[in-house]
Amino acid sequence: MPKSGARPARLRLLRTTAFKLAAVYLAVFAVFAAFLIFYIAKNTTQLITAQVAEAVDEEVKDLARHFDVGGIGRLARVIDRRSRQPGASLYVVVTPAGDILVGNVAAVPPEVLESQSSALRPIPYSRLDEEGEAGEHVALARVFAMPGGFRLLVGRDIGERQHFVAVIRQALFLTVGLMVVLGLASWIFVSRRVLKRIDSISATSRQIMSGDLSGRLEVTGTADEFDRLAVSLNAMLARIEALMAGLKQVSDNIAHDLKTPLTRMRSRVEQALARAEDVEQCKDTLAATLEDADQLIRTFDALLMIARTEAGSSGLAFAKTDAAAIVADMVELYEPVAEEAGVTLAAEPQEGPVAFIGNRELVSQAIANLVDNAIKHASEVEEPRVTISLCRVEGALEVAVSDNGPGIPEADRARVVERFVRLDESRSRPGFGLGLSLVAAVAKLHEGHLRLEDAAPGLRAVLVLPEQEEPENEPDAAQGKTDAAAALA
C-alpha cells in the first residue's frame, strides 16, 4: 500500500479541485495585476510627459521674452545662469552655422537640431557633469527656430521617468512572482487540509462499510462545510444504526417466536411417529400440527402486513371512509367474542357518519386489534367493559378504545408497541405481540400516532388520525369502500 500509494499521492494533489481552483485564481490575479501595473505605468508616464511639456513650454516662453528684450546676448546669459542651477533643464543654443553657442549639454545629435519640427520628443544627449565627463542620457526636448537663424533646444531629463518605469516593471515581476509563490503555498495548504478531511471521511466510510456501524465522522467544530457534511452524514449513520438495531431485534424476536411453535410441532410429530398406534391418534396429531402451522402463517402474515404498512406501499388506497361505520362493524364483529369472555363491549353512539380520509382496511384492522387487546385484558377483572369512542380533536380524528383491565404501567407503554413485545412474560395468553405494532404502523401511515393512556383503571388506547387531503380523482379511491377494502390483500 505505501509503495503504490506514494506516486498517486503526488498525482492526486494535482488532480484535486483545490489545484484547479488555485491555477484559475492565479491566472486571473496575474492578469489583473499586470493590467493594473501597466495601467498605472502608462498613466504616470503620460502625466510626467505632460508636466515636462508644460515646463519646457514655460521655459521657452520665458527665454523668448529675454531674447526679445536683449537679443541673443541676453538669452545666452540667462541660459548660462540657469544652467548652473541644480536640477536645471537642458539648454542648447546653436548658431546658424551649427555650433553650440551656449548650453549645458555636451553633445546632441546634429539631426535633432536640424529638424524643422518643434514637437516634444525624446532625444539622446550627453550631459556635462561636474567632472566634465559625458554620460548618455535621454531627455524630452523641443527645438525652436529663433530669429537670426539661431536654434534653441529646451528639454528636461527624463531619467526619472525611465527609472520610474523600471521600478514599476520590477514591481510587476515581484508581484507576479510573489503571487505564484503564495498561490502555490495556499494550494498546497488548502489541498492538504481538504485532502486530509476527505481522506478521513473515506477511511471512516470504509470502516463503516466493513460492518462497524458505530463509526462516526470527525467533527472538528469549525462549523465549515466539512463539519456540516459530517454532521449530516453522522445523523444518517445514527438513523441507519437505529434501523439496523431494530431489524436485529425484530429478527431475534422472530427467530424466538417462530422457533417455539416449530419446535413444538416437530416434537409432536416425532412423538406421533414413534408412538401413535391408531389412525385417530395420528389424525389428532396432524390436526394439532395443522393448527400450529396456521398460527405460524398468521404470524408471518401479520409481520408482512406491518412491514408493508410501515413501508407505506403505494398500492394502499386512501379514500373517504366512515369511521362510525367501521366502529359499528368492529363492535358487531367482536360482540360475540366479548360476550363469551363476559365483557361488555359498546361504542359511544354517534350522530351520523364520521368521515375521514384513510385506508378502511388498515384502520379497521387497527381498531380490531385494539378491541381484541382490550377484551383480553378486561376479562381479568370484575364487571369488565370495553368502550370505543370517536371524537375530533384539533384537526384529528381520535378513536379511543378503553378497558377497565389492569392497564399498562407507564414505563412499559413505549415498549409494548414494539414487535413481539408481550408484557405477559409467561406468554400464557394467546397472541403474538404484534397487534399494537400494527396499530402503530397504521397510525404512522396516516401521519398520526398511537397514544396509550391510563384510563384509571385500565388502558385507554387512542388511535390519532390527522385529517388528510382527499385524494384527487384517484380511480381506486373514487371507487370507494369496496375498492379501498380490496386494495389490501
Add this chain to the structure above:
Amino acid sequence: MRILVIEDDQETAAYLVKALKEAGHIADLARDGEAGFAMASSESYDVLVVDRMLPKRDGLSVISELRGNGDRTPVLILSALGQVDDRVKGLRSGGDDYLAKPYAFSELLARIEVLARRNTPAEADTRYRVGDLELDRLSRHVSRDGETIFLQPREFRLLEYLMKNAGTVVTRTMLLENVWDYHFDPQTNVIDVHISRLRGKIDKNFDRQLLHTVRGAGYVIRDDA
C-alpha cells in the same frame, strides 16, 4: 373439476398440481403466460389459477384477453410475496378472487371450489335448502323442519353465504371477506364465535348437525344423511 394452474415457480407449481390432484381434481400446468393463454383458450377448464408475475406474458394481460374473447371461466389470481398488492387491479382485469402469498393450501382449495360453483344455476336461486334447513333470500325467512328461526341480519348473511356454497368448505377469511366485507386477518377466533352462535340457532335443538367444522380449513354446511 378441471383446473389450469399458470405458475412459473417450479416448486410451487409442482406442489399445487400434486395437492390439487390429491384433492380429487384434474390439474394442468402452464409454465408461462403464452402457454397458459393458449391452453386456457383451447381447452375448457372450471377454474384458472393464475400467478400475477409470469415470464413472457403478465398474468393480468392473460386474464384480460381471455375475458375479451368472451371466456367466463372463473379466475383466481395469486400475487407474489413482497409485490405491491393491488387487489383492485387484479379484480378489474377480470379476476374473480385474489389470494396473496404465502397462503395455506386449504385456503386456496376452498376458494377454488367456491369459484367453480359460480357458473352453476344454483347461483341464481332465491331459495337455498340443505336438508330440512331452508332459507329464502327474498323474504329473508329461515326455517328448519318447518319451524321459523329468527336470525340477526349478519347471521342471516353468514348463513346465506354458507348455504350458497353448501357442501363446499369456506374458510374464516372468506367469511370475513364475503359476509363482513373486510379483508384482514382477525387475530382471534371472532368468526368461530359467530359460527357457534349461528350453530346454536340452527343446529342446537336438532339431532342432525348441518354446520360442520373442518379442522385446519374452515366450515361447511352439508346434510350428511
